[in-house]
Amino acid sequence: MQRWEMRGMDIQNAGPREPAATVGALATPALLLDKDRLDRNLARLSSRMAARGVVLRPHMKTAKSIDVARRAHPSGVGPITVSTLAEAEYFAQHGFRDMTYAVGVAPHTAERTMRLRKAGIDLKVLVDSPEQATMLGAAGRAGGVTPSAFIEIDCDGHRGGLTAADPKLVAVSAALAEAGVKLAGILTHAGESYSLCTPDALVVAAENERAVAVAAADTLRAAGHECPVVSVGATPTAHFAEDLTGVTEMRAGVYMFFDLVMHGVGVCTTDDIAISVLATVIGTKPEKGWILVDAGWMALSRDRGTAAQRIDQGYGLVCDLSGKLYPDLIVAQASQEHGILAIRSGSAQALPDLSIGTKIRILPNHACATASQHELYNVVSAGNDAVEAQWPRMRGW
Amino acid sequence: MQRWEMRGMDIQNAGPREPAATVGALATPALLLDKDRLDRNLARLSSRMAARGVVLRPHMKTAKSIDVARRAHPSGVGPITVSTLAEAEYFAQHGFRDMTYAVGVAPHTAERTMRLRKAGIDLKVLVDSPEQATMLGAAGRAGGVTPSAFIEIDCDGHRGGLTAADPKLVAVSAALAEAGVKLAGILTHAGESYSLCTPDALVVAAENERAVAVAAADTLRAAGHECPVVSVGATPTAHFAEDLTGVTEMRAGVYMFFDLVMHGVGVCTTDDIAISVLATVIGTKPEKGWILVDAGWMALSRDRGTAAQRIDQGYGLVCDLSGKLYPDLIVAQASQEHGILAIRSGSAQALPDLSIGTKIRILPNHACATASQHELYNVVSAGNDAVEAQWPRMRGW
Numbered sequence: 001m002q003r004w005e006m007r008g009m010d011i012q013n014a015g016p017r018e019p020a021a022t023v024g025a026l027a028t029p030a031l032l033l034d035k036d037r038l039d040r041n042l043a044r045l046s047s048r049m050a051a052r053g054v055v056l057r058p059h060m061k062t063a064k065s066i067d068v069a070r071r072a073h074p075s076g077v078g079p080i081t082v083s084t085l086a087e088a089e090y091f092a093q094h095g096f097r098d099m100t101y102a103v104g105v106a107p108h109t110a111e112r113t114m115r116l117r118k119a120g121i122d123l124k125v126l127v128d129s130p131e132q133a134t135m136l137g138a139a140g141r142a143g144g145v146t147p148s149a150f151i152e153i154d155c156d157g158h159r160g161g162l163t164a165a166d167p168k169l170v171a172v173s174a175a176l177a178e179a180g181v182k183l184a185g186i187l188t189h190a191g192e193s194y195s196l197c198t199p200d201a202l203v204v205a206a207e208n209e210r211a212v213a214v215a216a217a218d219t220l221r222a223a224g225h226e227c228p229v230v231s232v233g234a235t236p237t238a239h240f241a242e243d244l245t246g247v248t249e250m251r252a253g254v255y256m257f258f259d260l261v262m263h264g265v266g267v268c269t270t271d272d273i274a275i276s277v278l279a280t281v282i283g284t285k286p287e288k289g290w291i292l293v294d295a296g297w298m299a300l301s302r303d304r305g306t307a308a309q310r311i312d313q314g315y316g317l318v319c320d321l322s323g324k325l326y327p328d329l330i331v332a333q334a335s336q337e338h339g340i341l342a343i344r345s346g347s348a349q350a351l352p353d354l355s356i357g358t359k360i361r362i363l364p365n366h367a368c369a370t371a372s373q374h375e376l377y378n379v380v381s382a383g384n385d386a387v388e389a390q391w392p393r394m395r396g397w
Numbered sequence: 398m399q400r401w402e403m404r405g406m407d408i409q410n411a412g413p414r415e416p417a418a419t420v421g422a423l424a425t426p427a428l429l430l431d432k433d434r435l436d437r438n439l440a441r442l443s444s445r446m447a448a449r450g451v452v453l454r455p456h457m458k459t460a461k462s463i464d465v466a467r468r469a470h471p472s473g474v475g476p477i478t479v480s481t482l483a484e485a486e487y488f489a490q491h492g493f494r495d496m497t498y499a500v501g502v503a504p505h506t507a508e509r510t511m512r513l514r515k516a517g518i519d520l521k522v523l524v525d526s527p528e529q530a531t532m533l534g535a536a537g538r539a540g541g542v543t544p545s546a547f548i549e550i551d552c553d554g555h556r557g558g559l560t561a562a563d564p565k566l567v568a569v570s571a572a573l574a575e576a577g578v579k580l581a582g583i584l585t586h587a588g589e590s591y592s593l594c595t596p597d598a599l600v601v602a603a604e605n606e607r608a609v610a611v612a613a614a615d616t617l618r619a620a621g622h623e624c625p626v627v628s629v630g631a632t633p634t635a636h637f638a639e640d641l642t643g644v645t646e647m648r649a650g651v652y653m654f655f656d657l658v659m660h661g662v663g664v665c666t667t668d669d670i671a672i673s674v675l676a677t678v679i680g681t682k683p684e685k686g687w688i689l690v691d692a693g694w695m696a697l698s699r700d701r702g703t704a705a706q707r708i709d710q711g712y713g714l715v716c717d718l719s720g721k722l723y724p725d726l727i728v729a730q731a732s733q734e735h736g737i738l739a740i741r742s743g744s745a746q747a748l749p750d751l752s753i754g755t756k757i758r759i760l761p762n763h764a765c766a767t768a769s770q771h772e773l774y775n776v777v778s779a780g781n782d783a784v785e786a787q788w789p790r791m792r793g794w
Contacts, residue, residue, distance in 0.1 A: 027509070027794060028794070029794055030794070061733055061734070083695075083733055083734045084695075085424075103679065103734050103735065104680045104689065104691075104753075105679070106677045106678070106679045106691065106753060107753075107754045108424060108677065108754075109691075112424070129680070129681075129753065131752075132753060135753075135754075159689070160679075160682070191732065280503045280505065281503070282503045282557075283501045283525060284526075285557070292557050294500060294501075294503065294506075297700075297766065298480075299794075301699055302698055302699035302700045302701070302763075303694075304699070304701075335556065335588065336480055336765055337458070337480045337500050338500065338556055356501075356503060356504075356526065356528055356532075357503050357505075357532075368733055369694065369699055372695060372770075373769075374793075375792070396771075397424060397425070397426055
């Protein structure tokens with residue numbers, strides 16, 4: 001929580017207050033994290049990977065919390081994936097040792113990465129060009145350490161990386177060897193799987209992700225390069241992959257919390273969604289079919305990921321304080337600090353009668369985006385009104 | 398900047414670093430604020446209001462910074478508008494005294510508001526129902542202070558508030574008097590003006606906002622209620638209002654920074670946009686016409702406000718390090734920490750040749766949303782590479 005510098009005036013209790021003991025007493029909007037759902041989601045994927053002999057390297061970009069990371073890894077050292085170097089530094093300073101920074105490395109990040117390796121953190125980075133390999137090698141020499149890098153593979157045209165058939169693949173591997181950089185392996189991410197919504201299509205996407213990754217590794221091995229790790233992953237493919245032959249590592253992040261986009265993809269039920277935004281009714285417009293709440297896009301994020309799905313959830317799906325869904329009640333509109341609740345268009349449901357002061361919970365479209373709008377998680381257990389803990393989130397780059 | 402708790406290990410310089418002395422040396426992504434443009438934008442609206450004898454009450458929901466607030470109000474006491482009670486507490490503890498909390502009051506916020514009034518802050522709140530008036534009066538008695546409230550008027554169906562013709566208007570005013578709450582006046586916001594894009598339509602929206610506000614005030618006065626303040630405002634109407642007869646106060650927030658949505662509305666040029674996100678090229682995909690940068694939606698926000706406008710700017714418009722626009726180069730796609738730059742579809746422009754490590758600046762769709770993704774402003778002056786200061790932002794509720 002933020003602490004404001006005082007300017008010699010007395011504002012009784014006007015600064016940040018003590019954590020509330022109960023959900024009902026929390027100032028709103030506030031982010032809730034259901035510990036039971038979190039633990040169930042963590043166990044679901046870790047047991048699935050354990051059964052296949054694949055290492056799970058959770059992506060901490062969603063939770064950005066040491067408390068959640070330790071829940072996923074009681075060992076407290078990893079392996080984890082991070083999306084920023086600030087995350088790498090934060091988790092390193094809390095004891096984590098084995099990390100992959102899953103963003104293409106640039107000159108300024110290479111130098112910062114080497115400082116972490118110098119401090120004993122096994123931080124691996126991504127490259128997909130000979131230029132990055134050469135630059136990374138120079139950063140390693142300047143930092144007095146040996147860098148370790150994955151070659152990023154493009155399995156579905158989603159973003160960066162080389163296709164498995166790209167002749168540059170072997171060239172990048174050779175450039176890494178030439179530059180004195182250790183080849184950690186190859187890494188790919190089936191980002192396009194987020195746009196799917198049937199089990200069959202997800203199984204196909206997962207098999208494609210596996211096949212492309214293994215083909216890329218085979219190409220490198222055939223060229224005489226060691227490729228110890230074959231890393232794949234996206235939450236949808238991680239849960240639908242039937243065969244992971246040749247894959248050594250799985251990465252996923254949003255599976256810890258899940259959200260309405262993942263529900264639309266078909267990876268979870270609304271009962272699996274572990275985070276929600278607590279809000280308070282601040283007005284009603286029955287003539288318009290509106291209920292106004294104090295959670296706008298600042299608390300929910302501007303993410304409209306479900307707009308492209310079969311069921312558009314607006315800015316979120318509305319539950320009562322206990323987590324029970326109000327049928328077809330969504331956040332239809334959002335301004336900075338106002339949300340407008342309305343019945344989904346086309347539904348015959350009646351608007352519930354919620355008076356000013358009533359507390360509700362909103363399930364988010366995209367857990368990564370919604371959680372990032374908040375300072376901390378108010379940790380609760382299903383069917384329990386107590387706020388058991390407040391887990392801070394880190395942010396920044 | 399965040400400070401991580403150390404765990405007895407040596408991570409040389411791995412924590413947050415000293416502020417960079419130059420823009421070119423900043424770790425990316427980073428938020429830049431052009432002080433010259435900020436001052437020009439502030440002066441433009443304050444002189445416009447001074448010429449009309451209307452008090453300007455800047456909305457601090459966009460900047461959320463004491464340094465920016467003092468730039469707008471060298472007096473350091475107000476008047477200002479705030480969107481959360483955390484903002485009210487933050488600005489109060491930095492010396493501001495005259496504030497309006499422009500969100501409908503609820504039981505838990507009424508109590509917190511009274512603590513600020515007890516501390517000597519003239520914090521006014523919004524109501525639009527007799528229930529809120531009664532609740533607010535009770536909170537005032539419990540807190541040993543006299544609350545002050547605006548009645549929220551709906552001038553364009555945008556959100557909350559009563560229409561000027563609503564018989565409840567006088568009932569709410571009577572309920573305030575009955576509850577011992579001071580009527581500060583009436584307040585309205587032409588939120589629908591954000592969806593306009595021609596000067597004529599903006600002039601009409603501004604006149605409607607004025608006329609509705611004055612009509613509501615006249616209704617209250619005719620019923621024997623004092624209505625000292627007639628408060629209107631939205632950045633588009635504030636800049637296009639030709640006649641403000643009967644209006645005593647103007648509120649606006651995004652005008653300080655402006656953004657691509659305001660450019661699409663026609664209130665500013667791209668040269669007026671005072672904030673931008675500094676990013677670094679981390680990859681290229683010439684075969685796809687893509688340049689990958691390290692600014693995704695975490696740095697830019699998920700706001701796609703220009704998608705509904707005549708020119709869709711994607712997730713932002715791209716400039717070089719000096720602020721010069723690359724013709725038709727936009728952030729076409731964004732994932733959490735990756736942005737994909739591409740030429741706007743339909744344009745004949747060629748993709749610029751930007752190598753890995755090149756720094757660019759991205760103009761945001763929505764300044765309120767983009768700024769909220771960052772911890773601080775790196776303050777620069779036009780055509781100067783020096784980072785003159787770092788101004789922290791507050792957040793939370």
